Amino acid sequence: xxxxxxxxxxxxxxxxxxxxxxxxxxxxxxxxxxxxxxxxxxxxxxxxxxxxxxxxxxxxxxxxxxxxxxxxxxxxxxxxxxxxxxxxxxxxxxxxxxxxxxxxxxxxxxxxxxxxxxxxxxxxxxxxxxxxxxxxxxxxxxxxxxxxxxxxxxxxxxxxxxxxxxxxxxxxxxxxxxxxxxxxxxxxxxxxxxxxxxxxxxxxxxxxxxxxxxxxxxxxxxxxxxxxxxxxxxxxxxxxxxxxxxxxxxxxxxxxxxxxxxxxxxxxxxxxxxxxxxxxxxxxxxxxxxxxxxxxxxxxxxxxxxxxxxxxxxxxxxxxxxxxxxxxxxxxxxxxxxxxxxxxxxxxxxxxxxxxxxxxxxxxxxxxxxxxxxxxxxxxxxxxxxxxxxxxxxxxxxxxxxxxxxxxxxxxxxxxxxxxxxxxxxxxxxxxxxxxxxxxxxxxxxxxxxxxxxxxxxxxxxxxxxxxxxxxxxxxxxxxxxxxxxxxxxxxxxxxxxxxxxxxxxxxxxxxxxxxxxxxxxxxxxxxxxxxxxxxxxxxxxxxxxxxxxxxxxxxxxxxxxxxxxxxxxxxxxxxxxxxxxxxxxxxxxxxxxxxxxxxxxxxxxxxxxxxxxxxxxxxxxxxxxxxxxxxxxxxxxxxxxxxxxxxxxxxxxxxxxxxxxxxxxxx
Amino acid sequence: xxxxxxxxxxxxxxxxxxxxxxxxxxxxxxxxxxxxxxxxxxxxxxxxxxxxxxxxxxxxxxxxxxxxxxxxxxxxxxxxxxxxxxxxxxxxxxxxxxxxxxxxxxxxxxxxxxxxxxxxxxxxxxxxxxxxxxxxxxxxxxxxxxxxxxxxxxxxxxxxxxxxxxxxxxxxxxxxxxxxxxxxxxxxxxxxxxxxxxxxxxxxxxxxxxxxxxxxxxxxxxxxxxxxxxxxxxxxxxxxxxxxxxxxxxxxxxxxxxxxxxxxxxxxxxxxxxxxxxxxxxxxxxxxxxxxxxxxxxxxxxxxxxxxxxxxxxxxxxxxx
Numbered sequence: 001x002x003x004x005x006x007x008x009x010x011x012x013x014x015x016x017x018x019x020x021x022x023x024x025x026x027x028x029x030x031x032x033x034x035x036x037x038x039x040x041x042x043x044x045x046x047x048x049x050x051x052x053x054x055x056x057x058x059x060x061x062x063x064x065x066x067x068x069x070x071x072x073x074x075x076x077x078x079x080x081x082x083x084x085x086x087x088x089x090x091x092x093x094x095x096x097x098x099x100x101x102x103x104x105x106x107x108x109x110x111x112x113x114x115x116x117x118x119x120x121x122x123x124x125x126x127x128x129x130x131x132x133x134x135x136x137x138x139x140x141x142x143x144x145x146x147x148x149x150x151x152x153x154x155x156x157x158x159x160x161x162x163x164x165x166x167x168x169x170x171x172x173x174x175x176x177x178x179x180x181x182x183x184x185x186x187x188x189x190x191x192x193x194x195x196x197x198x199x200x201x202x203x204x205x206x207x208x209x210x211x212x213x214x215x216x217x218x219x220x221x222x223x224x225x226x227x228x229x230x231x232x233x234x235x236x237x238x239x240x241x242x243x244x245x246x247x248x249x250x251x252x253x254x255x256x257x258x259x260x261x262x263x264x265x266x267x268x269x270x271x272x273x274x275x276x277x278x279x280x281x282x283x284x285x286x287x288x289x290x291x292x293x294x295x296x297x298x299x300x301x302x303x304x305x306x307x308x309x310x311x312x313x314x315x316x317x318x319x320x321x322x323x324x325x326x327x328x329x330x331x332x333x334x335x336x337x338x339x340x341x342x343x344x345x346x347x348x349x350x351x352x353x354x355x356x357x358x359x360x361x362x363x364x365x366x367x368x369x370x371x372x373x374x375x376x377x378x379x380x381x382x383x384x385x386x387x388x389x390x391x392x393x394x395x396x397x398x399x400x401x402x403x404x405x406x407x408x409x410x411x412x413x414x415x416x417x418x419x420x421x422x423x424x425x426x427x428x429x430x431x432x433x434x435x436x437x438x439x440x441x442x443x444x445x446x447x448x449x450x451x452x453x454x455x456x457x458x459x460x461x462x463x464x465x466x467x468x469x470x471x472x473x474x475x476x477x478x479x480x481x482x483x484x485x486x487x488x489x490x491x492x493x494x495x496x497x498x499x500x501x502x503x504x505x506x507x508x509x510x511x512x513x514x515x516x517x518x519x520x521x522x523x524x525x526x527x528x529x530x531x532x533x534x535x536x537x538x539x540x541x542x543x544x545x546x547x548x549x550x551x552x553x554x555x556x557x558x559x560x561x562x563x564x565x566x567x568x569x570x571x572x573x574x575x576x577x578x579x580x581x582x583x584x585x586x587x588x589x590x591x592x593x594x595x596x597x598x599x600x601x602x603x604x605x606x607x608x609x610x611x612x613x614x615x616x617x618x619x620x621x622x623x624x625x626x627x628x629x630x631x632x633x634x635x636x637x638x639x640x641x642x643x644x645x646x647x648x649x650x651x652x653x654x655x656x657x658x659x660x661x662x663x664x665x666x667x668x
Numbered sequence: 669x670x671x672x673x674x675x676x677x678x679x680x681x682x683x684x685x686x687x688x689x690x691x692x693x694x695x696x697x698x699x700x701x702x703x704x705x706x707x708x709x710x711x712x713x714x715x716x717x718x719x720x721x722x723x724x725x726x727x728x729x730x731x732x733x734x735x736x737x738x739x740x741x742x743x744x745x746x747x748x749x750x751x752x753x754x755x756x757x758x759x760x761x762x763x764x765x766x767x768x769x770x771x772x773x774x775x776x777x778x779x780x781x782x783x784x785x786x787x788x789x790x791x792x793x794x795x796x797x798x799x800x801x802x803x804x805x806x807x808x809x810x811x812x813x814x815x816x817x818x819x820x821x822x823x824x825x826x827x828x829x830x831x832x833x834x835x836x837x838x839x840x841x842x843x844x845x846x847x848x849x850x851x852x853x854x855x856x857x858x859x860x861x862x863x864x865x866x867x868x869x870x871x872x873x874x875x876x877x878x879x880x881x882x883x884x885x886x887x888x889x890x891x892x893x894x895x896x897x898x899x900x901x902x903x904x905x906x907x908x909x910x911x912x913x914x915x916x917x918x919x920x921x922x923x924x925x926x927x928x929x930x931x932x933x934x935x936x937x938x939x940x941x942x943x944x945x946x947x948x949x950x951x952x953x954x955x956x957x958x959x960x961x962x963x964x965x966x967x968x969x970x971x972x973x974x975x976x977x978x979x980x981x982x983x984x985x986x987x988x989x
Contacts (some may be wrong), residue, residue, distance in 0.1 A: 378735045400781040413773050420825045429983040432821050436814045443813035444782055447806035450787045459794030460734055532830045535769035550744040565731040569795040581799020589807040593965045
C-alpha cells in the first residue's frame with residue numbers, strides 16, 4: 001500500500017542527495033557527471049516507479065512529515081493525480097540522467113560554477129516532487145518557491161551575459177507575482193475551509209462569487225507559470241539561456257507542474273466547477289496555442305523557438321482543460337472526462353517530445369556551438385542519430401500519426417466535436433471555433449518544424465563550424481533515444497496509455513472512460529465505435545510493412561542503382577550553400593499573412609559605402625500591449641516616490657515611526 | 669463492429685485500396701483530356717498518365733551529391749501515407765473495416781504526414797527552388813487545414829460522428845434533404861480541395877518552370893521511380909478529394925451491403941460521379957486564371973468563412989436535426 005509513498009520518498013532523497021553531492025564538485029569537477037547526475041537520473045527512475053504504483057493501485061496514501069510548523073505539520077499524499085505527474089517528472093528526469101553527464105563535460109574546463117548547476121538542479125527536482133506530493137497549502141507554497149528559486153539560479157547559470165541576467169530577473173519577478181496570486185487563491189479557500197490542509201479546503205462551502213475569485217487567482221498564478229498568453233513573456237527569455245538539459249526540464253516538466261497545480265486547485269479543491277470558467281480557459285488556451293506557434297514560426301534561435309512552441313502546447317493542454325470545465329459544468333461528465341484525459345495525454349506527450357527536442361538542440365549546441373538556425377544546415381549527415389531522434393520529435397510535436405502528439409490532439413478534437421450535446425447554442429458554436437483554432441495551430445506547428453528540420457538538418461551547411469559538426473557522445477544519444485522511443489510507443493499504443501491515465505479522472509472526477517478501450521487494444525474509441533475510432537497500431541503496422549516492402553524492393557537488382565549527380569536546380573550554376581532558403585525566408589510568407597499579430601520592423605538601410613543592408617526584427621506584441629504600460633507606470637510611480645528619499649536619517653526614522661503607528665491603528 | 673473480424677471484408681477493403689491506386693491516374697488523364705477538348709486540342713490519350721508512370725518507374729534514378737537519406741526515403745513515405753489515407757475513404761462500399769481504422773481527422777493527419785515529408789524532401793538537396801516550394805506548400809496547407817476541418821466538423825456535428833462510413837450512412841438515412849450547412853461545407857471543401865491538390869487557381873499542375881509554382885518546385889530534383897511515386901501520390905490525393913466530395917455530399921449509389929450486385933452499382937455510380945467531377949474541374953481550370961501567391965490566403969479565407977457559415981448555419985438552423 002504505502003510502497004508508492006516509499007518510492008516517492010526515495011526519489012526525493014535521491015534528488016536531495018544529488019544536490020548535496022554536488023558540493024563535492026568544487027574540488028573534483030568530474031564528480032558532476034560521475035555521481036551527481038547519475039543520482040539525479042535514479043531519482044527520476046524512482047519517481048516513475050512511484051507514479052506507476054499510484055496509477056495502477058488507484059489508492060490514496062497519506063503521511064505526515066516530522067517537519068513544518070508546530071501546529072501545522074507538513075502532510076503529503078500520493079494519489080492518482082500526483083502519481084501521473086510524478087511519472088511525468090520522472091521520465092524526463094531519468095532521460096536527463098542519461099543525457100546530462102556527456103553534456104556537462106564541456107563545462108568542466110570552463111569558469112562556470114559547477115556546484116551551482118548540480119546543487120540547484122537537485123533542489124529544483126526535489127521542489128517539483130514535493131509540489132506534486134504536498135497535501136497542504138503551506139508545504140505546497142514552500143515547495144513551489146523552492147522550485148522557482150532554484151530554477152532562477154539555473155537560468156542565470158551563464159551569468160557572464162547581461163541578457164541572461166535580465167532574462168533570469170524577469171523570470172524571478174514573474175514567478176513571484178504568480179506565486180503571490182496562488183497564495184491568495186489558497187487564502188480564499190483556507191478562510192472558508194478553516195485550515196491549510198487540502199482536506200479542509202475540499203470541504204469548504206463556497207459561493208459562486210468566492211469560488212470564481214479563487215479560480216481567477218489560481219488561473220492567473222498557475223497560468224503565469226505555465227506561460228499562457230499574455231503572461232508568457234518570461235518563458236521565451238528564460239528557457240533558451242539555461243543549459244539544454246535544464247531547458248528540457250523547465251519546458252518539459254516545470255510547466256507541467258503548473259498544470260498539476262491548476263488541476264489540483266480547480267478540479268479537486270474548489271469542488272464544484274462552473275462552465276463559465278471553462279469558456280475563459282478555452283479562450284485563453286486557444287489564444288496561447290495560436291500566438292505561441294506563430295511566434296515560434298518566426299524565431300531563428302532554435303531554443304527560443306522551442307520555448308515559444310511550449311507556449312503553444314500549454315495552450316493546447318489548457319484547451320483540453322477548458323473543455324473539461326465546460327462539459328463538467330454543464331453536467332456532461334463523461335465528455336468532461338474525455339477532455340480531461342485529452343489534456344493529461346497532451347501533458348505527458350509534451351513532456352516527452354519537448355524534452356527530446358531540447359536534447360536535440362543541446363546536441364547541436366554541443367557539437368557546433370550554434371543556436372542560430374540560419375548558420376546551420378546539413379546536420380543529418382554529420383549527426384545521423386540526433387537527426388533521426390529530432391525527426392521523431394518534430395513529427396510528434398507536429399501532431400502527425402502515428403506519433404504521440406497526434407493522439408492527444410485527436411482526443412481533444414473528439415471532445416470538442418461532442419459540443420452538439422450542449423444546451424446552449426453559443427457554446428455549441430464557440431467550441432468548434434476553438435477546435436478550428438486548434439487545427440490552424442497544428443498546421444502551423446507542422447510548418448514551423450518543417451522549417452526547423454529542413455534548415456538545420458537538411459541541405460548544406462551554411463557556416464564552417466557547422467560543417468565540422470561531429471556525432472555527440474553515446475550518453476546524449478541514449479537520452480534522446482529513450483524519449484524518442486516513448487514518443488513512438490505513446491503514439492502506437494494509445495489504448496494502454498488511456499487505460500493507465502484513466503485512474504486520474506476516476507479519482508478526481510469520479511468517472512472513467514469505459515468506452516474508450518472497450519473494443520480491444522487495437523482501437524481507441526473515445527465515445528462509441530460508430531462515432532470515431534482510431535486504430536493506431538494498425539496504421540503503424542501498415543506503414544511499417546509497406547515501408548519494409550519498399551526497402552526490400554529497392555534493394556533488388558536494377559532498382560538498387562541510383563547514380564549520383566550534381567543538383568539540377570533548373571540548370572543554373574551549381575547551387576552554393578547561400579542559395580538555399582534560410583529560416584527567415586521560409587517563414588516570410590506566413591509572417592506576411594499574419595503580419596498584424598507581429599511587431600515587425602523591416603527596413604533597408606543605405607550604408608556609407610553605398611551598399612544596402614536589409615534589417616528585420618520581429619517582436620512579440622504582448623510586450624507593447626501589456627508589459628510596456630506596466631513598466632512605464634512603475635517607472636513614473638518610482639519617479640514620484642523617490643522624492644521621499646532625502647538622504648536624511650532622521651526623516652527616514654520619522655517615516656518608519658508613522659508607518660508603525662498607522663499599522664498599530666489598523667490592527668487595533 | 670463484428671465486421672472487423674471478417675476476412676472477406678478485409679479482402680474487399682484491400683481490393684478497394686488497390687482500386688484507388690489504380691484509378692488515380694485515370695482521373696488525371698480524364699481531366700487533361702476534357703481540358704484539351706475545351707481548348708480545341710485533341711489532347712493526349714486517356715491512358716497517358718499510366719504510360720508516364722510506367723516509363724518513369726523503369727528509368728534510372730539520379731540523386732544529387734548533396735542529398736541525404738531522407739531524400740530517398742521521402743517518396744515512399746509520401747506515397748504510402750497518401751495511399752493509406754485514401755484506403756480509409758469509402759470508394760465503392762461503406763461497411764468496410766478500413767473505415768474504422770481511421771476517421772476523417774486521422775485522414776487529414778496522414779495527408780499532413782505525407783506533406784511534411786514532401787516539404788522536407790524539397791529542402792533536402794539545398795537548392796533555391798526546393799525551399800521556395802516547401803515554404804509555399806506549408807503556407808497554403810496551414811491555411812487550408814482549418815477550413816477543411818471546419819467543413820468536416822459541420823458534417824460531423826450533423827452525423828454525430830467523424831467516422832466517414834457513419835457520415836455517409838447518416839446522409840443516406842436522412843434522404844434527400846437540402847441542408848444549408850451542407851451547401852456551405854461543400855463550397856468550403858471544394859475550395860480546399862483545389863488548393864490542397866495543387867490545381868488552378870492556387871497552383872498550376874501543368875507547368876514546370878514557373879516561379880509561382882508550389883508542388884512542382886518541391887519535386888524538381890526527383891527522377892525515375894522516385895518521381896513516379898511522387899506523381900502517383902499526387903494523383904491519389906486528387907482522387908481522394910474527388911471521392912470525398914462525391915461520396916460525402918452525394919453518397920447515393922454507394923454499396924450499402926457487400927452483395928456483388930450492390931458493389932457493381934457502387935462502382936458504376938462512383939465512376940459516373942467522378943466523370944462529372946473531373947469535367948467540372950477541367951472546366952474550372954479552363955475558365956480561371958492562376959492567382960499570384962499572396963492572393964491565395966484570401967481564397968482560403970473564403971473557404972474558412974464558408975465553413976464557418978456552414979457550422980453556424982447548422983447550429984442556428986438545424987438544431988435538433
